[in-house]
Amino acid sequence: MKFSELGLSEDLLTAIEKHGYVEATPIQEQTIPLTLAGKDVIGQAQTGTGKTAAFGLPILEMIDTNSRDVQALIVSPTRELAIQTQEELFKLGRDKHVRVQAVFGGSDIRRQITNLNHGANIVVGTPGRLIDHINRGTIKLGNVKTLVLDEADEMLNMGFLEDIESILKAVPDKRQTLLFSATMPTAIKRIGVQFMTDPEHIQIAAKELTTDLVDQYYVRVRDNEKFDTLTRILDVQQPELAILFGRTKRRVDELTRGLELRGFKAAGIHGDLTQQKRSQVLKQFKAKEIEILVATDVAARGLDISGVTYVYNFDIPQDPESYVHRIGRTGRAGAHGNSVTFVTNAEMDYLKDIEKLTKKRMQPLKPPTREEAVAGRLSVASASVEAAVSAVDASLFAEAAEGLVEKYDAKTLAAALLSAVANVAEMDESFSLSHERPLPRKRSGFGGGRRDGGRQGGGNGRRGGYRGGDRRSGGDRSERGSRERRSYDRGSRTGSGDRSQRGQSGAPRRSSRDFVIRNND
Numbered sequence: 001m002k003f004s005e006l007g008l009s010e011d012l013l014t015a016i017e018k019h020g021y022v023e024a025t026p027i028q029e030q031t032i033p034l035t036l037a038g039k040d041v042i043g044q045a046q047t048g049t050g051k052t053a054a055f056g057l058p059i060l061e062m063i064d065t066n067s068r069d070v071q072a073l074i075v076s077p078t079r080e081l082a083i084q085t086q087e088e089l090f091k092l093g094r095d096k097h098v099r100v101q102a103v104f105g106g107s108d109i110r111r112q113i114t115n116l117n118h119g120a121n122i123v124v125g126t127p128g129r130l131i132d133h134i135n136r137g138t139i140k141l142g143n144v145k146t147l148v149l150d151e152a153d154e155m156l157n158m159g160f161l162e163d164i165e166s167i168l169k170a171v172p173d174k175r176q177t178l179l180f181s182a183t184m185p186t187a188i189k190r191i192g193v194q195f196m197t198d199p200e201h202i203q204i205a206a207k208e209l210t211t212d213l214v215d216q217y218y219v220r221v222r223d224n225e226k227f228d229t230l231t232r233i234l235d236v237q238q239p240e241l242a243i244l245f246g247r248t249k250r251r252v253d254e255l256t257r258g259l260e261l262r263g264f265k266a267a268g269i270h271g272d273l274t275q276q277k278r279s280q281v282l283k284q285f286k287a288k289e290i291e292i293l294v295a296t297d298v299a300a301r302g303l304d305i306s307g308v309t310y311v312y313n314f315d316i317p318q319d320p321e322s323y324v325h326r327i328g329r330t331g332r333a334g335a336h337g338n339s340v341t342f343v344t345n346a347e348m349d350y351l352k353d354i355e356k357l358t359k360k361r362m363q364p365l366k367p368p369t370r371e372e373a374v375a376g377r378l379s380v381a382s383a384s385v386e387a388a389v390s391a392v393d394a395s396l397f398a399e400a401a402e403g404l405v406e407k408y409d410a411k412t413l414a415a416a417l418l419s420a421v422a423n424v425a426e427m428d429e430s431f432s433l434s435h436e437r438p439l440p441r442k443r444s445g446f447g448g449g450r451r452d453g454g455r456q457g458g459g460n461g462r463r464g465g466y467r468g469g470d471r472r473s474g475g476d477r478s479e480r481g482s483r484e485r486r487s488y489d490r491g492s493r494t495g496s497g498d499r500s501q502r503g504q505s506g507a508p509r510r511s512s513r514d515f516v517i518r519n520n521d
């Protein structure tokens with residue numbers, strides 16, 4: 001459906017056109033008219049299908065830019081997502097001159113106060129910093145007409161619920177409330193509707209919870225072999241841009257170090273880093289200056305980074321919902337992606353839980369041999385040598401090159417060059433990870449054999465207890481996952497690589513009809 005059929009004004013349609021959006025996605029098609037009609041809406045659709053614009057566009061449409069009041073408040077679980085949402089809404093609202101302000105922890109609150117004093121029509125914030133502003137009286141929410149909980153099931157989780165209730169006290173009871181997420185466990189939805197008035201629940205029909213644009217693999221390995229298996233898989237699959245999830249901040253730091261030791265361009269992001277460092281790492285990753293972003297669940301939800309082709313769950317998440325969001329960092333806006341989840345025997349039941357939720361079987365992936373990894377590394381080395389040949393200014397090296405050619409034959413020279421570029425020796429750099437406490441065993445214990453996808457626990461499968469997130473006083477809880485997260489695997493097939501351009505096995509990937517983007521050069 002065209003955006004022009006959704007009741008949006010010319011200003012917005014112009015901005016949408018500039019943004020390169022041609023067709024509305026199903027979630028946008030079905031929720032925008034309801035939101036414009038003032039309805040409370042629960043919007044649920046697969047990751048990467050445009051939920052931000054689904055709630056953002058009608059909000060922008062309803063903003064009265066003659067007023068300096070905050071008329072809409074969007075609550076995000078992480079700083080990066082708050083920033084990303086603010087940027088998207090700023091761009092979409094540019095032609096209407098809507099003022100959108102992000103408030104989040106780890107950044108200068110005085111600058112945020114100054115911007116708020118200039119008048120913000122929409123505020124996007126993380127709970128901690130929003131509460132800070134509310135307590136200081138530096139944000140006035142008395143005229144908020146629309147409240148959005150983005151990644152709503154996360155925002156209503158035990159870790160955030162208390163903050164959300166504080167924020168709700170600062171906004172009018174008479175308001176429109178929107179909840180959006182790719183996952184919406186029943187118990188969480190039950191909490192959400194308490195804050196809503198006759199909400200419409202729009203769930204975009206999909207046979208699986210995860211996007212079908214991601215080929216999902218798992219690799220079974222012993223805990224002490226995980227890192228070696230990971231680096232061999234990376235050498236074989238040669239991801240252009242990959243996100244690697246670890247269970248704790250320490251694990252993220254160690255994985256980053258180990259990957260660098262073995263010649264990969266990696267950088268880590270988690271809640272103990274300064275906001276400046278987090279922004280810098282994300283910027284490097286988006287600019288492809290690093291190829292592997294190593295992250296805790298702080299990067300699991302919402303982040304929209306184009307070109308991510310692989311997501312690796314080095315440690316499988318304790319909650320199946322987190323798995324849906326993590327792998328949803330790839331396979332976005334109609335692009336294809338791959339995910340690989342590491343599983344040890346003791347944690348196979350967690351994999352079953354995930355498959356039960358997603359209604360999709362992961363494909364087994366065989367851990368590559370060292371020879372396969374070397375071959376993968378050499379193919380990358382050959383490609384970079386060929387790229388260098390076509391880019392080199394030979395005159396600069398003529399004399400030295402002649403000297404070498406006189407001494408050695410071409411084959412020896414090429415072999416030496418490949419050896420230097422591939423640096424095969426660093427593949428075996430010894431490195432060991434600290435032991436992390438394993439996930440608690442499930443009731444059924446490891447059953448081995450066929451996976452029947454038995455999901456543990458009640459309807460929504462949520463385990464009790466706070467699921468993590470380091471709460472800082474006055475700051476924002478910008479990270480879940482400071483608690484244990486776990487992982488496991490096995491295999492019969494090696495996933496194909498990016499750089500090697502080997503085709504994905506099976507039928508060519510259908511490009512999603514949901515996304516028709518015209519290149520606005």
Ligand SMILES: Nc1ncnc2c1ncn2[C@@H]1O[C@H](COP(=O)(O)OP(=O)(O)OP(=O)(O)O)[C@@H](O)[C@H]1O
Pocket residue numbers: 020021022023024025028045046047048049050051052053181182301302303304328329332333514515516517
């Ligand atoms: N109608 C559209 N046409 C083309 N691209 C779109 C459209 N709507 C959104 N996109 C693009 O699709 C990508 C995913 O959008 P967005 O991040 O809002 O997805 P999401 O559903 O919120 O994902 P997640 O569940 O991971 O938060 C973004 O790059 C966005 O610019």
